Amino acid sequence: MSRRRPLQVIQDAELVTIGELVRLSGARYSTLKFYTEEGMLHFEQEDEGLTRRYPRQKALAQLDRINGLKKQGLTITEIKNTLLEEQA
Numbered sequence: 001m002s003r004r005r006p007l008q009v010i011q012d013a014e015l016v017t018i019g020e021l022v023r024l025s026g027a028r029y030s031t032l033k034f035y036t037e038e039g040m041l042h043f044e045q046e047d048e049g050l051t052r053r054y055p056r057q058k059a060l061a062q063l064d065r066i067n068g069l070k071k072q073g074l075t076i077t078e079i080k081n082t083l084l085e086e087q088a
Contacts, residue, residue, distance in 0.1 A: 015044065015053035024056070025063050032063075038076070040066060040083055 005013075010020045018036070022029050035041035036052070041062055043052040062083075069079045 010056075013056055016056045016059070017051055017053060018043075021054050021056075021059055025060060027063060035063075035066065038080060040080055 005020065007023065010016055010024060016024065018029065018032050021027075021032055032041060036043060041054070041059060043054045045052050065083070066079060069082060074082065
């Protein structure tokens with residue numbers, strides 16, 4: 001079992017695990033996993049089978065964007081479409 005990194009180290013890290021992203025964002029693990037599987041939250045992975053690493057700043061900004069769209073009353077499908085349009 002790997003050791004848990006201190007919060008200060010996580011806050012300064014370029015890449016974080018999903019568990020660390022949970023700690024930083026306060027979102028539930030299942031929510032982040034769902035966003036990842038739906039293509040709404042992107043990760044980096046060098047080789048198959050390795051731990052997914054999320055670019056900390058981009059991931060937190062994306063979660064803020066998703067939460068903002070949810071507060072506007074958009075559905076998941078509408079949020080996905082909005083995010084895709086913004087990436088184009």
